[in-house]
Structure formats: C-alpha cells, structure tokens
Amino acid sequence: MKRHYALCYFLIFGLFSFVKAQNTVVDKIIKEEKENSQLEKIAHELMDEIGPRLVGSPKMKQAHDWAVEKYKGWGIAARNEKWGEWRGWDRGITHIDMVSPWVKTLAGTQLAWSPATPKGGVKGEVIILPEFADSLAFQKWLPSVKGKLVMISMLQPTGRPDYNWKEFATEESFDKLKKEREEMTKAWDLRVQKTGKGRRDLPLALENAGAVGILTSYWSQGFGANKIFSAYTKKVPTLDLSLEDYGLVYRLVESGEKPTLNIVAESKETGVVPTFNTIGEIKGTEKPDEYVMLSAHFDSWDGGTGATDNGTGTITMMEVMRVLKAVYPNPKRTILVGHWGSEEQGLNGSRAFVKDHADMMPKIQALFNQDNGTGRVASISGQGFVQAYDYLGRWLRPVPDDITKGITYTFPGNPGGGGSDYASFLAAGVPAFSLSSLSWSYGNYTWHTNLDTYDKIVFDDVRNNVILAAILAYEASEDDKMTSREVRVPVGRNGEPTTWPTPRDATRRGGID
Structure with a gap:
C-alpha cells in the first residue's frame, strides 16, 4: 500500500511539475512580450528605413538581407533561399x-x-x-x-x-x-x-x-x-x-x-534579378526533423510602405521567433519561419518552397500564417482538418482569455484555396492555419494603397498576436502527438461536395517577356 501511495505521489508530482514547467514557459512568453517588446523598433527599421518591398526591386533584396542579419543578431540561424527570378525595377522620383x-x-x-x-x-x-x-x-x-x-x-x-x-x-x-x-x-x-x-x-x-x-x-x-x-x-x-x-x-x-x-x-529597369524567401530556424532537440512553421509574406506593393500588408504579419512572426529564442531556446521540434517573396503576384515564394522542400511537408506539425492587416486575430478556421478542434483547442487553452475572447472558430471548416501563403501548404496536406485579423478598414484604407504606412499599425493588437502565435508554436512543438491529417470532403458554396486544393507551380520568372 505504501508503495502504491508512493507511486501515485510521484505520478501526481511529475504531472504537476510538467504542467508547471509548461505554464512557466507560457508565462515567460507573455512577460517577455509585454515588458520587452521590440515590435516598434522592428517596424521602424522595416517600414521607415527600408520601405516598400516590391518583388524584383532593390528594396526587396535589402529587406531579405536585413532580416537575415536581424535573426542572427538574436542568435537565430537564418538564410535567404533563391527560388526564381523577376523583372528588376527601381522606383525613382x-x-x-x-x-x-x-x-x-x-x-x-x-x-x-x-x-x-x-x-x-x-x-x-x-x-x-x-x-x-x-x-x-x-x-x-x-x-x-x-x-x-x-x-x-x-x-x-x-x-x-x-x-x-x-x-x-x-x-x-x-x-x-x-x-x-x-x-x-x-x-x-x-x-x-x-x-x-x-x-x-x-x-x-x-x-x-x-x-x-x-x-x-x-x-x-x-x-x-x-x-x-x-x-x-x-x-x-x-x-x-x-x-x-x-x-x-x-x-x-x-x-x-x-x-x-x-x-x-x-524609374529604371535593373535587368533580371534573383528572388528569395528568408527562412529562420530554431533547431529542435528531441525531434529536429519535425517542424512547426510560422509564415508571413515579405513582399508588398509600393504605393505606401507595405505596413499592414504584410509588414504587420512580418514583424509579428519575427517577434515571435525572438521571444521563443529568448524563453524557449531548445524546442522539442524545429521551429521555422518563412518570409515569402512574391505573394502578391500569386503566392510564388511559398509555392516554390513547398515544391522545393516536398520531403518536409509530411513532417510539419502545423503552420500559422498572418497576413490581413494590423488587427488582433478575430477568427481561426480548422481548414477542413477533422481533428483540428482537438489539437488547436489544446494549444489555445493556455492563451490568456483577454486575447482569445474575441476569436470565433469554424471547425472543421473548409480549406482555403488561395488568398495567402497558408494555402500553398494546405494544398500539400499540411495543417496550415490563417490567423485572420479584425478589419481596421483594411480593404478601403491600407490594402494595396498609398496609405499603407507605419502610422496605421495598432501595436497593442500586434502584441496580442505575437503572444497568441508564440504560445501556439510552443504548444505545437511540445505536443506528444503529430497532428492528424484526416480531412473532410470540402463543401462548395452551393452546398455540394468539392475537391481538396491541389499544389500549383510558382511563377519562377516573373515580368520577363
């Protein structure tokens, strides 16, 4: 009987210690972002100092190089991966x-x-x-x-x-x-x-x-x-x-x-120039060949400075990586971030990555993408994955109530066929989720407009999104199970069954006659 009580004690104590350790990391994520946020600094460097990031422009290449150096300064391995070529063009006066x-x-x-x-x-x-x-x-x-x-x-x-x-x-x-x-x-x-x-x-x-x-x-x-x-x-x-x-x-x-x-x-033509994705990586310790991915497109149109499309998604995922490196430097699974090129011309950077890294796709635990403005996350869909309610529910549980209380959920939902880079991964069967934001008049005022500038960023909302995405990435990394890839047959707008999206090729040579 004593041995039985002792065993129960150690099991309960072990479970308590595990939960406490988990909660400690979540608490550290929240504390780091609330007390040491670098969002304003990152946003200023990207939007004000570099500016808009039209694919094929010198500013796009400058941004890729800046991101690599920024990650390295935080102790995060990073690289630029060439995936194609584009018509080079530089906006002048x-x-x-x-x-x-x-x-x-x-x-x-x-x-x-x-x-x-x-x-x-x-x-x-x-x-x-x-x-x-x-x-x-x-x-x-x-x-x-x-x-x-x-x-x-x-x-x-x-x-x-x-x-x-x-x-x-x-x-x-x-x-x-x-x-x-x-x-x-x-x-x-x-x-x-x-x-x-x-x-x-x-x-x-x-x-x-x-x-x-x-x-x-x-x-x-x-x-x-x-x-x-x-x-x-x-x-x-x-x-x-x-x-x-x-x-x-x-x-x-x-x-x-x-x-x-x-x-x-x-303006001036600059010939045919290479195009890139920027990839950052925090190597996993127990399961280094399994991945949790963060995702945001890096390019923009250049009427403004691309602040909310997709500067806010970019700085969110950069800040998530910085926070995780600071408080969770040895994740169970490898945590990757992808900053994609030429999303605006047809998800080209992410489509190229999916094809060029086809062997990785079955090993991705989950991908979280952010792309539609400066607002706090307001909706999450299960994207057609039957078990998404179960595992997303577990991962969301530690997120503070003041962040999740305004989020609506659709389970299992339908797979997104386009619109942002998560769709490139969905087509390859990856559990990829869009963290969709509140409008803040995005469609009228900042989506591809001359007014998409730093002053439109709502940093309190972006900070909430950093905490949410960081906790999701942490929980997905620590989960003992790989996510189920069981999907339901998608339903079309007419209520009739339709088919799962299929992978599409990237445009590897853009704007070149």
Whole structure:
C-alpha cells in the first residue's frame, strides 16, 4: 500500500511539475512580450528605413538581407533561399505638375514597373477617352492621341466614402448618389468595351498610337486612398492620380480648358534579378526533423510602405521567433519561419518552397500564417482538418482569455484555396492555419494603397498576436502527438461536395517577356 501511495505521489508530482514547467514557459512568453517588446523598433527599421518591398526591386533584396542579419543578431540561424527570378525595377522620383490653365503640383505616383519619362520629363495636353460607337470608331480616333496624356479611368461622382454619406446625408440624397454612381460605372465600362480592347490592352494601344502617358485613378473608397498596382505600358509612363486631382483635371478637360501636365518619372529597369524567401530556424532537440512553421509574406506593393500588408504579419512572426529564442531556446521540434517573396503576384515564394522542400511537408506539425492587416486575430478556421478542434483547442487553452475572447472558430471548416501563403501548404496536406485579423478598414484604407504606412499599425493588437502565435508554436512543438491529417470532403458554396486544393507551380520568372 505504501508503495502504491508512493507511486501515485510521484505520478501526481511529475504531472504537476510538467504542467508547471509548461505554464512557466507560457508565462515567460507573455512577460517577455509585454515588458520587452521590440515590435516598434522592428517596424521602424522595416517600414521607415527600408520601405516598400516590391518583388524584383532593390528594396526587396535589402529587406531579405536585413532580416537575415536581424535573426542572427538574436542568435537565430537564418538564410535567404533563391527560388526564381523577376523583372528588376527601381522606383525613382515621380513629380506631376499641372502647368495650365494654372499651376498645381498633383498627388499621384507611377504604377509599379511603369516605364520612365524621357530625361527632363514629358509635357502634354490631357484628353479623356471619349465614347465610341464601336471599335472601328476607336481605331479612327487613335491617331489623335499623339503627344497627349490620356485619362482612362471614370470620374468619381464623390470623394466621400459611403459611411460618410450614410452618417450625414439624407436618405434620398444618398440613394440618388448610389444610383448615379451605378449608372456612371456601367456607362464607363461600356465606353471601354466599345474600344474593343481589354483593360490590359487599352494602354498598349494608346502608347503605340503616340500617347506620351496614361493617367488612371483607382480610388479605394476611402478618404485619400488609392490602390497602386502595376502598369501595362512598355514605353510610356502610367500614373495613378489621387481622386481629388484626377477629378480636377478631368473636369477641366470636360469644360474645354485643355489642361497641360508636366511629368517627371525617374524609374529604371535593373535587368533580371534573383528572388528569395528568408527562412529562420530554431533547431529542435528531441525531434529536429519535425517542424512547426510560422509564415508571413515579405513582399508588398509600393504605393505606401507595405505596413499592414504584410509588414504587420512580418514583424509579428519575427517577434515571435525572438521571444521563443529568448524563453524557449531548445524546442522539442524545429521551429521555422518563412518570409515569402512574391505573394502578391500569386503566392510564388511559398509555392516554390513547398515544391522545393516536398520531403518536409509530411513532417510539419502545423503552420500559422498572418497576413490581413494590423488587427488582433478575430477568427481561426480548422481548414477542413477533422481533428483540428482537438489539437488547436489544446494549444489555445493556455492563451490568456483577454486575447482569445474575441476569436470565433469554424471547425472543421473548409480549406482555403488561395488568398495567402497558408494555402500553398494546405494544398500539400499540411495543417496550415490563417490567423485572420479584425478589419481596421483594411480593404478601403491600407490594402494595396498609398496609405499603407507605419502610422496605421495598432501595436497593442500586434502584441496580442505575437503572444497568441508564440504560445501556439510552443504548444505545437511540445505536443506528444503529430497532428492528424484526416480531412473532410470540402463543401462548395452551393452546398455540394468539392475537391481538396491541389499544389500549383510558382511563377519562377516573373515580368520577363
């Protein structure tokens, strides 16, 4: 009987000691992030000192090298892995001035990969793409664009977001605006359609006819926010003007004032350049050939500095690695972080990694990805894994209630088919989970816009995400079991069964004719 009691004592004491050790690591994670967070410093270095990270640009390579050195400074092994090549392009100065009928410097920027102006800039009268009876009429009109700057975006009837109208306008006035905008949008779409050219082909036709530049305005439906993507022209610059300044010039053209702009755009082509993923690693002690992965894409569009897409995901995962190295330096499983290149052009960096490291995929315990803005994590899906409720539930249990209380869960859920890099791993059967964030008006104000800058980061929310992701990574590393990969048949939007996503190839040579 004494031996029985002694055995029970040692078992209970051993279990208590194990739980206490676990809780001690969790407590250390929370303490380290709350009292010694490096998020603001990392964010400043990445967003302010380096800036936007367009794939193929010198800033993208600078960021990769910076991240490797940052990790090494924390005692974390890191490397850049080449996975492809891209069209090299370096954004220079963009200066847009209206010089008649009066003088005003306009707010706008070149689109990515836009050709430069001739040295000293280009000056031209502005015209609007007119209405055509058909594509033949468009062809007859084309010679008239020679030496001109052509506006090819619709004039917006208002620069006020809908929420502003809803708050202050009468119901009748708001309804009138929405109807007017809908009619204008349909009419403009028809105007473009009757040229016989798609949105990609139209700028090419105009430049081939002698236009000296293309003017667009892709309003993001928020005050001062425009989305900045890529140009389709090969010889002349394509520039996006702010809604306010685009509207000013458009109205002057309509009233017969014949406004003239002087544009200087000093971008330059830099040839074919290598593209990379940055990989950081804390080697496992008991199971070094099994992995827990942290994931965030590193590249951005370059209208702003890529602060919330995906600077916040990047600094979250960098900070998680720093915290884990400080308080959990000898994990059971190897903890990896992937900072992916060219997510914005089709998940290319992560797709390449999955294919190049196919032997690793069955050995990944779980992957946690963060990519949609500065908000605290608000939803987690089981991504179609039948047992996700069980193991994610265990790993989430030690996370403080003030972090998890606002999170909604969907189990088992459906696998994400795209949208961010976790989908590349899901397609290979890896239990990969998106830590999806609150909006903070992400879609209107910072997603791919000129306003995606450091000042939009909500650091308290990002700190919460660091604690959450660090605890998840720790718990996944310590779990005695490998995660089940049993999946359910996905259900489509129509309620009918569909198929699991399949791996897709990366674009390994991008933007190269």
